[in-house]
Each structure stands twice: as structure tokens, then as C-alpha cells.
Amino acid sequence: MSWLVTGGAGYIGAHVVRALSSAGIDPVVVDDLSSGHAEFVPPGIPFIEGSILDRDLLTDTMRAHGVTGVIHVAGFKYAGVSVQRPLHTYEQNVEGTRVVLQAMTDADATRIVFSSSAAVYGTPDVPLVTEDLPKRPASPYGESKLIGEWLIRDQATATAGTDAALRHTSLRYFNVVGSADPAVYDTSPHNLFPIVFEKLLAGQTPQINGDDYDTPDGTNVRDYVHVGDIAAAHVVAAQRLQAGEPVEAAYNLGSQNGLSVREIMDAMARVTGIGFTPRIGPRRPGDPDRIVATGDLAARDLDWRNRYTVDEMVRTGWDARRAAG
Incomplete structure (x- = not known):
């Protein structure tokens, strides 16, 4: 059993890779190094330099390494810059997620943990953000993350009840x-x-x-949440999906x-x-x-806490x- 980490040479992704290894799960990394660093990938971890927009690369990688699930961290993550570069943001975050899902279908990988963002809520006028709050993203970045969640939800609905049923969860957080x-x-x-x-x-x-x-x-x-806690929550989410345990569609890591x-x-x-x-x-x-944001649901299911x-x-x-x- 192995899990693909898209963006696994980046700041958050590289921590997820280390947390997977510590939990006894074999990670595989795909990263185009647009913001990641090859030296962030630990020695001995399979690393393929390439874009998540390359469906054949993703499919071949998953098949070659027996990937059963994906932790999808790769994306264009700069909310402010996304206002000036909306087309690039949508290409990387929306089309990129669509291609990842298509490659997963091709390679029979049926589990995904999506690195979403609390930016899907926009600027809510409430003391604490909960998962059921209306989604009103205030930037192309936030919009692209919300559409990514929709894509995953819709693919799960389309495959429900089949041998290729997609199991998923999305993790939303702010400042790591x-x-x-x-x-x-x-x-x-x-x-x-x-x-x-x-x-x-x-x-x-x-x-x-x-x-x-x-x-x-x-x-x-x-x-502000520590990257070590964020990485640990991604791993627990992957473990629950792998074990067939119930998960929510989305969790705040607040x-x-x-x-x-x-x-x-x-x-x-x-x-x-x-x-x-x-x-x-x-x-x-x-x-x-x-x-x-609150983290009550994640504390219940993902051992989430601020350490x-x-x-x-x-x-x-x-x-x-x-x-x-």
C-alpha cells in the first residue's frame, strides 16, 4: 500500500510525506518544483518531477507504485496573487484537481484527502467558523478550492455503489x-x-x-496552526479512508x-x-x-489538537x- 502526495516537495507536502513514513505508509511524491524543493523530499522516497496537469504521468506513477490513495496538496496557494492571476489559479487548482481525479480513475486509486482551505468561507462575520457555515470565497483562490471540493464530491456521487467508489475528505485550514x-x-x-x-x-x-x-x-x-499538527491530521484522514472508517466530507483544522x-x-x-x-x-x-475556525469535528475523528x-x-x-x- 502506498499513497501519492502531490506537492510533496513543498512546505506542507514534505511534512505530510514524513508523517506518512513515520506511520508506516509508503509515500510517493509528484511535484513540479514551482514552489517546492527537491531537497525537501527525504532520501529513499520515490520522487517524480512533473505537473499534476500531466494525466499520463500521474496514472503511470500510481500504477508503477501501487498507489491506493492520494493526498492532494499541490496547488497555487496565494490568495492575494490569485486576484491578479485568476486563469493560472483555476488551471492549477481546478483543472489540476480534475486531472488528479481522472488519473485516479485510470489507476484504480479510490481514496483522496484534499488539502482545501478555510478561504472557502471568505470573510465570515462570526466569532468561530464551523464547517456548515455558508461558503462565500472572496478570491479566485478560495473559489478554486471550493470547486475542487465540488469536483471530488461529484465524482464520489458518480461512483457510489461501484467497485471504484471514491472515498474522500477535505481539510480546511488557514495559516500554517x-x-x-x-x-x-x-x-x-x-x-x-x-x-x-x-x-x-x-x-x-x-x-x-x-x-x-x-x-x-x-x-x-x-x-495559526503548526505544520506538524496539519501533517498528522492528513495521515489520520488517510488511515481512516484506507480502513473504510466513516469520515466527514470536510473538516476545519482550526x-x-x-x-x-x-x-x-x-x-x-x-x-x-x-x-x-x-x-x-x-x-x-x-x-x-x-x-x-473551530476544530471540534477534526478533534473527534482525526486526533486533531494544537500541540x-x-x-x-x-x-x-x-x-x-x-x-x-
């Missing part, structure tokens, strides 16, 4: 941070942690975008409480030992005051970034 392996770190130029780390390493002062929001300290409150940007900045200074007072810049258009404090999130991410040189 930290590191569970010093060999893997977040290299995104759009995420808060790497932005702050690069500023500090360059001797520059990080910036907070707005401090007049309706929150206790005036800065945005967001859902922190329940959230952290403000200022709290993150304070932890950055505290953990790195680099004292700084962040500059205050203007608000970014469309940034809501607070977005935090890291904010200082540990920062420490693991900082150590991995510095280890990279």
Missing part, C-alpha cells in the same frame, strides 16, 4: 506555520512567518498592516482561539532574541478583523530557517 523537521521550512514570500524571519535576518524592521481593527490589541486575529499579529510579533522578538518594535503600515484592503504554543511555533520555524543558511 513552524516546522516539524529542521530540513523543511516555509519559503513562501507571502506568509507572515517567513516575511518576518527574512526581515530580521536582513536587519530590517517587520511591519504590521493596520493596528485599528476591532480586536483586543487592534491588530488582525488569525488562525485553533479555536487565534492569535493577533501583534502577539506573533511579540513572540518573534522573544524567541529570536532580536528586539524590535514593528512599524505600523496601512491596512490591506479586504482584511477582516478576525477569522478563527504547540505560539513560542514553539516561532522557535521551530526560526530554527529550521536558520539551519537552511
Whole structure:
């Protein structure tokens, strides 16, 4: 039994690969290295460089390695940039998911864990986001993830009751941070942690975008979850699908409480030992005051819980970034 991890050379995917191996499941990686890094794939793990848009490549890979399920992490994940590049976003996230599903059909792989996003909810005006909240994505990225969920749902409906019945679940989450392996770190130029780390390493002062929001300290409150916890939840989801155990169509992997940007900045200074007072810049258009999701269903079914404090999130991410040189 093996599982294909699309995007397995990326920050999240590489952690999923390691978590699968630790659980005794053989991972296979396909990644086009558009944002991933070949060195993030552990030695001995089958790695095929290529695009998820290449149906023949995916089908041949699954057949060659006896793949029974897919953890579909690959995608274009930059919500802000997706507004300027909607066609690229839809190609990678919608067409890419369709091709993955078609290749799974060709290769008789019948289980999929989809790396979705809490961006499917848009900017809900509620204290805690639950799975049944109306879906109102506010970017092409969020729309593409929601359509990906629809594609998987519809394929499952079409194959229900057959030998090729598709079993699936989608995992929705916001801001993934930290590191569970010093060999893997977040290299995104759009995420808060790497932005702050690069500023500090360059001797520059990080910036907070707005401090007049309706929150206790005036800065945005967001859902920060550790990448090690995220990877573990993907593996448990795969195990439940493999065992034929019941799963929900979608789970939020939420922190329940959230952290403000200022709290993150304070932890950055505290953990790195680099004292700084962040500059205050203007608000970014469309940034809501607070977005935090529950994780109750995932706690029930996927052993989901937050195992890291904010200082540990920062420490693991900082150590991995510095280890990279």
C-alpha cells in the first residue's frame, strides 16, 4: 500500500510525506518544483518531477507504485496573487484537481484527502467558523478550492455503489506555520512567518498592516496552526479512508482561539532574541478583523489538537530557517 502526495516537495507536502513514513505508509511524491524543493523530499522516497496537469504521468506513477490513495496538496496557494492571476489559479487548482481525479480513475486509486482551505468561507462575520457555515470565497483562490471540493464530491456521487467508489475528505485550514523537521521550512514570500524571519535576518524592521481593527490589541486575529499538527491530521484522514472508517466530507483544522499579529510579533522578538518594535503600515484592503475556525469535528475523528504554543511555533520555524543558511 502506498499513497501519492502531490506537492510533496513543498512546505506542507514534505511534512505530510514524513508523517506518512513515520506511520508506516509508503509515500510517493509528484511535484513540479514551482514552489517546492527537491531537497525537501527525504532520501529513499520515490520522487517524480512533473505537473499534476500531466494525466499520463500521474496514472503511470500510481500504477508503477501501487498507489491506493492520494493526498492532494499541490496547488497555487496565494490568495492575494490569485486576484491578479485568476486563469493560472483555476488551471492549477481546478483543472489540476480534475486531472488528479481522472488519473485516479485510470489507476484504480479510490481514496483522496484534499488539502482545501478555510478561504472557502471568505470573510465570515462570526466569532468561530464551523464547517456548515455558508461558503462565500472572496478570491479566485478560495473559489478554486471550493470547486475542487465540488469536483471530488461529484465524482464520489458518480461512483457510489461501484467497485471504484471514491472515498474522500477535505481539510480546511488557514495559516500554517513552524516546522516539524529542521530540513523543511516555509519559503513562501507571502506568509507572515517567513516575511518576518527574512526581515530580521536582513536587519530590517517587520511591519504590521493596520493596528485599528476591532480586536483586543487592534491588530488582525488569525488562525495559526503548526505544520506538524496539519501533517498528522492528513495521515489520520488517510488511515481512516484506507480502513473504510466513516469520515466527514470536510473538516476545519482550526485553533479555536487565534492569535493577533501583534502577539506573533511579540513572540518573534522573544524567541529570536532580536528586539524590535514593528512599524505600523496601512491596512490591506479586504482584511477582516478576525477569522478563527473551530476544530471540534477534526478533534473527534482525526486526533486533531494544537500541540504547540505560539513560542514553539516561532522557535521551530526560526530554527529550521536558520539551519537552511
